[in-house]
Amino acid sequence: MLAKGQTVIGMMETLAPKHYAVPEDRIGLQIGTLQKDIQKVLVALDVTDEVVDEALAVGANLIIAHHAVIFRALKSIQTDTPAGRLYEKLIKNDIAVYISHTNLDVAEGGINDMMADALGLTGLSPLEELHTDKLKKLVVFVPVSHHEAVRRAVFQAGAGSIGAYQECSFNIEGTGTFLPGEGTNPYIGQPGKREEAQEIRFETIVPESVERRVIQAMLKAHPYEEVAYDLYSMDLKGRTFGLGRVGKLQEPVTLAQLAEKVKQAFDVPALRLVGDPHKQIKKVAVLGGSGARYTRHALFAGADVLVTGDIDYHTAQDALAAGLCLLDPGHNVEKIMKAKVADYLAGELREKKYGTLAVASEVNTEVFHFV
Structure with a gap:
C-alpha cells in the first residue's frame, strides 16, 4: 500500500x-x-x-x-x-x-542539530531563541488491563518529560461507570446495561509540538470504543527552540584544525577562515545557510567561532575586531x-x-x- x-x-x-x-x-x-x-x-x-x-x-x-x-x-x-x-x-x-x-532549521533533529552533531558538539542550546514549547496536561481513564500499554505508548510518542526527567506521570485507581447505548460495541459490558469498571486515571505532561502524535498513540493503544480523556493548557513552559546551535567541543582544537574538520564533516573542498588559525577553540556556534547577521548572537553566547555561510566583508571585519572567529564553508552545507x-x-x-x-x-x- x-x-x-x-x-x-x-x-x-x-x-x-x-x-x-x-x-x-x-x-x-x-x-x-x-x-x-x-x-x-x-x-x-x-x-x-x-x-x-x-x-x-x-x-x-x-x-x-x-x-x-x-x-x-x-x-x-x-x-x-x-x-x-x-x-x-x-x-x-x-x-x-x-x-x-x-x-527544519529550528526543529530538534533538524539541520542545525545535524551540523552540530557532525562536529561533535555537546551541551547544545539555540543561537537565537524563537519558540518555547507550550505544555499541556493529558488525563485519560484506562482499564487496569491496558494501563501499562497506554502509558508506554504515550511516553514513546514524546510525552512525560519535565526538564531532565522522563516518563513522569501520576496514576490513581478508581471506578468508572458507563451505559453503552444501542449499536455500541463496548470493550467491557453490554449495550443497554450500566457497567462499572476498575480504571486508572493516568496524567502526564504533553508538549504542544507532539500533541497530535501523543493523542494518536494513546487512542491506538486504548481498548475503548469511546475514550474518555482531557487535555488542559498549562502556564508552565517547555523546551526552547530556535535558529542555530551553540555547543562545546569534547577537546579544544585550533581554528585551523577545526577548519579541516568542517571541510570533512560537510564535504566541502575549501572554506573561508577569519581569525588566528592558531587560536584555541572550545565553544562553537553553527548556523546552516546564511548567518552573517548572527555574529552578535555568537558573541553573546560566548562562542569562539561561528560556522556559517554567506559572510560578507564588513561583517567579517567587525567579527574579527570583536574577537570572534569565522568559518564560512558556504550556504550549500545544508x-x-x-x-x-x-x-x-x-x-x-x-x-x-x-x-x-x-x-x-x-x-x-x-x-x-x-x-
Missing part, C-alpha cells in the same frame, strides 16, 4: 512542525497536490531542472526540498522563462513540491539534510508498512566552484 501525499507530509511535519518557521517564510506545498498516492519521495536541498530530471528518472512524484522553488509572489507563469519552464515541467509530470525551510531526512522518512514509512520509498537527491546544486 502506498502512502498518500498528506500522510508523508504528516511525517515530515512531525519532524519539522510548520509553526516553527519564521514569519513570512515560504514553506509548505508550493506545487501540485498531496491528494494522491506517492510512489517515491525525493529529498533535495534545491529544486532545479537537474533535480526534477532526477525525480523523473527515479520515479518520484513528490519532492521535499529545503529551499523554496517559489520564493516571491508570482504575477504570472511564463513558460518561456527558466522559472516558468521549471514549473511547467513539474506540473506536466505531476510532481508535487513541498518546502521545509526554517522550520545538503547534510538530504540523506538524514530521507532516512527518517524511509524509516517512518517502513515502520507503518507503506510501500512508498524515500531517497536522497544525488544532484550537486552548489553554484560556486573553486578554481
Whole structure:
C-alpha cells in the first residue's frame, strides 16, 4: 500500500512542525497536490531542472526540498522563462513540491542539530531563541488491563518529560461507570446495561509540538470504543527552540584544525577562515545557510567561532575586531539534510508498512566552484 501525499507530509511535519518557521517564510506545498498516492519521495536541498530530471528518472512524484522553488509572489507563469519552464515541467509530470525551510532549521533533529552533531558538539542550546514549547496536561481513564500499554505508548510518542526527567506521570485507581447505548460495541459490558469498571486515571505532561502524535498513540493503544480523556493548557513552559546551535567541543582544537574538520564533516573542498588559525577553540556556534547577521548572537553566547555561510566583508571585519572567529564553508552545507531526512522518512514509512520509498537527491546544486 502506498502512502498518500498528506500522510508523508504528516511525517515530515512531525519532524519539522510548520509553526516553527519564521514569519513570512515560504514553506509548505508550493506545487501540485498531496491528494494522491506517492510512489517515491525525493529529498533535495534545491529544486532545479537537474533535480526534477532526477525525480523523473527515479520515479518520484513528490519532492521535499529545503529551499523554496517559489520564493516571491508570482504575477504570472511564463513558460518561456527558466522559472516558468521549471514549473511547467513539474506540473506536466505531476510532481508535487513541498518546502521545509526554517522550520527544519529550528526543529530538534533538524539541520542545525545535524551540523552540530557532525562536529561533535555537546551541551547544545539555540543561537537565537524563537519558540518555547507550550505544555499541556493529558488525563485519560484506562482499564487496569491496558494501563501499562497506554502509558508506554504515550511516553514513546514524546510525552512525560519535565526538564531532565522522563516518563513522569501520576496514576490513581478508581471506578468508572458507563451505559453503552444501542449499536455500541463496548470493550467491557453490554449495550443497554450500566457497567462499572476498575480504571486508572493516568496524567502526564504533553508538549504542544507532539500533541497530535501523543493523542494518536494513546487512542491506538486504548481498548475503548469511546475514550474518555482531557487535555488542559498549562502556564508552565517547555523546551526552547530556535535558529542555530551553540555547543562545546569534547577537546579544544585550533581554528585551523577545526577548519579541516568542517571541510570533512560537510564535504566541502575549501572554506573561508577569519581569525588566528592558531587560536584555541572550545565553544562553537553553527548556523546552516546564511548567518552573517548572527555574529552578535555568537558573541553573546560566548562562542569562539561561528560556522556559517554567506559572510560578507564588513561583517567579517567587525567579527574579527570583536574577537570572534569565522568559518564560512558556504550556504550549500545544508545538503547534510538530504540523506538524514530521507532516512527518517524511509524509516517512518517502513515502520507503518507503506510501500512508498524515500531517497536522497544525488544532484550537486552548489553554484560556486573553486578554481
